[in-house]
Amino acid sequence: MQSGGRAFVLTLVAAGAWLFATPLGPGVLGIDSPIQEPAPAPAPVVEPPPLTLDELSARVDPTVVTLAASAGFSGVAGTGFVVAPDGIVLTNFHVVENATEISAVHMGNGLIYDATVLGYDKSRDVAVVQLITAADLPVVELAPDPLPDVGDAVVAVGNASGAGVLVPAPGAVTALDQQVRTRSSVDGSANTLDKMIRVDADVRAGDSGGPLFDAWGRVVGVNTAGLSDEARNGTEFSPPQAPEAYAVPISEAVAVLDQVVAGQSGGTVHVGPTPYFGVSVRDVSVFENKPAMGAAVVSVTSDSPAEALGLSAGDVIVRFDGAEIGSSPDLSEALLGRRPDDSAVVEWVDDTGVSSSGTVTLAAGTPTA
Structure with a gap:
């Protein structure tokens, strides 16, 4: 197994090691720094048998x-x-x-x-x-x-x-x-x-x-x-x-x-809880009368918040509650932080190039992305 421990380097600092000589009697010198025994090596970690x-x-x-x-x-x-x-x-x-x-x-x-x-x-x-x-x-x-x-x-x-x-x-x-x-x-x-x-x-x-x-x-x-x-x-x-x-x-x-x-x-x-919007989307590219970026609506589910908002297949969602939508994953990410009953302002462009916006209230959905 990979070790989860950390290695420590012990360094002797010469500038911090001083010996002081003190007369104890005629012709006798004493060292007032005690002699330390070396620390015992840590016991190795032994795994129990598998x-x-x-x-x-x-x-x-x-x-x-x-x-x-x-x-x-x-x-x-x-x-x-x-x-x-x-x-x-x-x-x-x-x-x-x-x-x-x-x-x-x-x-x-x-x-x-x-x-x-x-x-x-x-x-x-x-x-x-x-x-x-x-x-x-x-x-x-x-x-x-x-x-x-x-x-x-x-x-x-x-x-x-x-x-x-x-x-x-x-x-x-x-x-x-x-x-x-x-x-x-x-x-x-x-x-x-x-x-x-x-x-x-x-x-x-x-x-x-x-x-x-x-x-x-x-x-x-x-x-x-x-x-x-x-x-x-x-x-x-x-x-x-x-x-x-x-x-x-x-x-x-x-x-x-x-x-x-x-x-x-x-x-x-x-x-x-997962919010429910009710659209399936794909990325878009440059084409006539459409924005170059956004989440293109492929389909809208009946009786969904998206249908109530007025979205239709072919529309391109370009902004969700102030966040720019440049691709279909952007819309998924914008929904990740939402919950049922949250409201958001949605902006989109239809297939004639006309821009629209409206406020949607998200419903309760099932775990999805």
Whole structure:
């Protein structure tokens, strides 16, 4: 493991070391600076022996929850782990994205909890969830170092295949600081994740959001992506691939956690209930009668705040409550710090080049970016 300590250099300063001679009697000199014994060397830190797979499961399973998130007629099964006794849980954003209802089964006490999303960061695929009415739950131990070392033994624990039973997947760290392009098994949406830990554990659908433990049962990451069933099992055209999976470093997840607990939306982190505007947008480029920059409206949802405002497909949003909108991500960022019932002045240009503005009141939405 990487050391989290700091090295100290001890320097002898010659200008500060003086010997004073004092007569004690005829022909006798005494030294009034006492002789100091050298300080004993610090004892080396010795890790206890690694846990067996059964020992690790017995220690960590009571800190893990299985998650079920539903949105309309679709649902997602995932995993999370408890980081505070009152039921604060870390998981992946893609597990709770667009969820209207979330429930969690605590694997220690067997209780089923309703859950709500406190905040999230889609760019890091991390979400913070609160188990409602939870109290005095055991919590995970976080690894003392920011990152494991390549070659370190790890175990991914999660709700493999959504079966509702925790399955450990042992492996080792094979690379650090990886960029990976992921695709949702639910809706096919893509996302690019940075700074990921690569492991050779057999992480499966349902393991998303679960803890990646080191050999002593300390969390080093959040399991996020693994091979598809086709890649794992092979097809008539290709052989099975060796296990390969990716996890968000726990330091990245804790950074999101700290910001959410502090109640500070900002950057790519949204805190609190998600506001709903009701438009899908894309970037624009220079074309006739349109601004060169902005968020071009692709569609407007019926009965949405955007429809009530008067926006239509083809309009280009150029300013949101005073902030210039140069691209579609700018609009997403402007909404990150907002909550339902917030009002904002929106400025846009229609497809004839006419500028308009109006005040929109945001509605309540589901976790999205």
